Amino acid sequence: MGSALLTAGVPLFLILMGVAWGLPTITPKIESGTEANSTIETTAPPGGSEVESQCHSAWQKFLTDFDVHYESESEAEKRRNIFCENWRKIQNHNLLYESGVESFKKGINQFSDLTFEEWKQKQRPRLKVETTTEASKDEINKTKCQAAWEKFLTDFGVKYKDHAETEKRHSIFCDNWRKIQDHNLQYESGVESFKKGINQFSDLTFEEWKEKQRPIVASEFSKLENTTKDDPDTVKCQAAWNKFLIDFEAKYKDQAETEKRRKIFCDNWQKIQKHNLQYESGIESFQMGINQFSDLNFEEWKIKQRPSINPELTKDKMQTNQRI
Incomplete structure (x- = not known):
């Protein structure tokens, strides 16, 4: 009677419980040691843990999505193990992303069954293809750079003294343009937090650009320097003001207006210097500089940003208001 409740040494109630709970079915064995039904496959992955189960589902989806096939069972098992290792790393990374530590999210792709070394090898194009691709x-x-160069010359009205200087500047510009493209690719992928673009300094090397940021103290201000030794910022601002007048061809109606604009300019200049010190220390994310509005206070600058209203429209509006 006791032997009737056992099937090849396995209690019958355990088999029935396994079926009822959806657990992996234990295949009973015949006394000879061969499996009673060798064609039945387990529906759950090895280990039976929740993580393994989730990875098994992801693996099955990967095989379907990318139509993956392997030449042998041993290769398939090797790839499944690599896939699950990569999958676990992706889950850990995405937890950091959700908590704000990482700035981008990862996912499964066609390379998810490769080790890092194998993936690197895949990135190396064959010699002939590489040569053709790089040439193209x-x-x-x-x-693209030529088009950007021509636009730069037009937008900023740039002219050079001779052909040699033009070629030199063109070469520097294209170097800067390529760096900008590389930076912006990183911005689009979430690595960088800001985007770069072409400006009036794009035909300068980094050293030349740095030199441009240092205002030149003209010799005619040497007396002023001697009288303001305790305030070197006054000398620097005067030099920047002199450069501003030349760069933007600024002219005023009289001496009083000129002096008023110079004081506003120096206030703005000092604010720019303070801001740029914070930029250099990593507090601010961008740098400021002098432009055509640097002799205006904030209210005047805001007025400049408002599009001018057609006088005729203004007159019509006034007449309409009078009728009302």
């Missing part, structure tokens, strides 16, 4: 890429970049 260089040609495309040359065309």
Whole structure:
């Protein structure tokens, strides 16, 4: 009677409970040691843990989504183990993303069954393809940079003394343009937090640009320097003011207006210097500089940003208000 409740040494109630709970079915064995039904496959992954179960589901989806096939069972098992290792790393990364530590999210792709070394190897294109691709890429970049260069010359009205200087500036510009493209690719992928663009300094090397940021103290201000030794900022601001007048061809109706604008300019200049010190220390994320509005106070600058209203429209509006 006791032997009737056992099937090849396995209690019958355990088998029935396993079926009822949806657990992996334990295949009973015949006394000879061979499996009673060798064609039945387990529906749950090895280990039976929740993580393994989730990874098994992800693995099955990966095989379907990317139509993946392997030449042998051993290769398939090797790839499944690599996949699950990568999958666990992705889950850990995405938890950091959700908590704000990481700035981007990861996901499964066609390379998820490869080790890092294998993935790196996949990124190396074959020699012939690489040569063709790089040549094509260089040609495309040359065309794009040329268009950007011509726009730069037009937008900023840039002219050079001779052909040699033009070629030199063109080469520097294209170097800067490529760096900007690389930076903006990182911005689009979430690595960088801001985007770069072409400006009036894009034909300068970094050293030349730094030199441009240092105002030149003209010799005619040497007396002023001697009388203001305790206030070197006054000398620097005067030099910046002199440069501003030349760069933007600023002219005023009389001496009183000129002096008023100079004082406003120096106030703005000092604010710019303080801001840029914070930029250099990493507190601010961008740098400020002198422009055509640097002799205006904030209220005057705001007025400048408002589009001018057509006088005729203003007159019509006034007449309409009078009728009402």
